[in-house]
Amino acid sequence: MNKSTLYKGCLEPIIMRLLKDNGRMYGYQITQMVKELTKGELQITEGALYPLLHRLEEQGVVETEMENIGNRVRKYYTLTKAGKKQTSVAMDELKMFMQSLNLIVNPKLA
Amino acid sequence: MNKSTLYKGCLEPIIMRLLKDNGRMYGYQITQMVKELTKGELQITEGALYPLLHRLEEQGVVETEMENIGNRVRKYYTLTKAGKKQTSVAMDELKMFMQSLNLIVNPKLA
DNA sequence: TACCAATACATAAGGATGTTATGTATAAAT
DNA sequence: ATTTATACATAACATCCTTATGTATTGGTA
Secondary structure, three states: OOHHHHHOOOHHHHHHHHHHHHOEEEHHHHHHHHHHHOOOOOOOOHHHHHHHHHHHHHOOOEEEEEEEEOOEEEEEEEEOHHHHHHHHHHHHHHHHHHHHHHHHHOOOOO | OOHHHHHOOOHHHHHHHHHHHHOEEEHHHHHHHHHHHOOOOOOOOHHHHHHHHHHHHHOOOEEEEEEEEOOEEEEEEEEOHHHHHHHHHHHHHHHHHHHHHHHHHOOOOO
8 A cells, every 4th residue: 555545535625725825826836835734744746736736727716827937937826716615615525534534543532 | 526535545544444443344344334433424335345355355464254144144354463564554654644634724733 | 025225245347536757948056 | 067956747557436237135114
């Protein structure tokens, strides 16, 4: 069992949460923030991140702006109004899920 | 985003944990216990459970005994010695993962 | 008693999600 | 001058779970 298998399926709510907290972020920044927040535990791969962000854009969850930084381009992502609502729902579900996990891992504390 | 997508990848440690706590269990019993423990939140499908159990057996994580209940057969699963060790590791990883999730979902509490 | 729900196993086809590998390009550090 | 970090993107592949289907016994209920 690969360790990184665990967060399969949790990436989307994680990213939505970060966007809700930080307003406007670009892809690379998201990977770095997740790494920092989790002290290196979760490392989002680019192959997972970028397709996911594109999908969220297609679905109208986020919208994008390009910004030039010197000769380089950054693509900033922001939650749309609909995206914010969906994020609230996703957060409730994620918290429920975490509680469920807790009920299994620590049945006595519950 | 389907709600059930969340625990993709967490099923294996969940099942190992239940086997560690309860010693000896059969498949259907596992699905029922997860449902009860999580108050209906997590419902393991048979299509996910049985192939997983078979894989764990192949890998020597669990061993099985058949038991006849009337005219029906139950297949009981027990962790092997190696399986118990792997379960400890898996639990540490799962707890780490849960902490990481918490650091993202509740950055201020951390 | 006929039918449906619950119990109990199993597997195959398909979908969703992530990894690994690869490619392009600029900027900073050594 | 070369490597590392920044910054995007995509394709092939693997993994994991869902949905659907199949078999069979047991218990409840109309």
